Amino acid sequence: MQRLLAEGLGTAFLLATVIGSGIMGETLADGNTAIALLGNTLPTGAILVVLITIFGPISGAHFNPAVTLAFYLRKEITLHEGAGFIIVQIIGGLLGVWAAHLMFDLDVLQVSQKMRAGPAQGFSELIASFGLVLIIFGGIRHKPDAVPMLVGLYITAAYWFTASTSFANPAVTIARMMSDTFAGITPASAPLFIAMQIIGAVAAFAVAKVLFPNDPAD
Template structure:
């Protein structure tokens, strides 16, 4: 990220997160419209677009801002002292704003009302636990790929999210900014606002546990 000033980094985070949400919401709408009522087919379309889009977005924006697009990721990097407190706050604000703009962009592309509130409940301990697992795995993927195969990080993250859409009961939001923004879309990928707090708490908890576990795993023991 050296050589890029603060405004460029913040715009990169906002723009990248906006494009991510446009992909998530837009592919959900398209999948639902074309699937003929088959939810599995709709989810498959949503999954493939999101995974592929993440690979592209991380490749493009990583040299600019690190391509966090996710407050949980930013907080982990701040805790690891890879990013300063002020910059991390700026990143989170940019991510939240970008996520909302991305949702509105998808709505406009599909001739949906721009301002919406989701009614899709995603409640219960299993859903929250799924989000903790999904976010734990995402942080593990990021830290592990950066530690051992940095060039593979975009592909690793895209592939992990593709898998997590299917192996978690919550379809792997794994991102507080994404969760809040998706509450503003009453479409296939939406989540009711009342379900949001449990998701975010689980995501932050999963991220914190992953940061601790993989800090320990990846710290080399110096032997005398």
């Protein structure tokens, strides 16, 4: 229960930050999309450092079904545990979105109309998820204490070097469908994103198995 609570609460705060900072950034940017994106990027990277530092010792701070899948493939989490993590990540993400809407006095229940489609967007999500999972496993192997900072910095960078602004997370993608704001994604666009995120995570698992084996003798 403690691990599930950590995953759900952490994902909720992550989505509240993603959506809330997107709303705030767009409101204050006065039409300047680059400034709005920067206002969305920095809080997201910052909150990841905080959340992973606080919840990492409890649950591993996945906050991401693709990351949970990768840990399952490494046999570091059971199927039952992984399924529980994914369920609470999705629920937590939705709660975080709705909390952001309430904080900004918006309709709680929304559906995004923001299209994010096409091969470039899908490939961006594959790369974003591949890099995220690879960095997590590399950090765990070489410098575990740096993982929160590594993930926060990677997502901050990936917001800008990917065409999709690096969702890299199926729970985030599902939750962002429910927000017709700056950070939203239309439900029609979500399946491509989620499929590429999963493919990227599995590919990173395979590469990490070679680069960062669990046992140095492997």
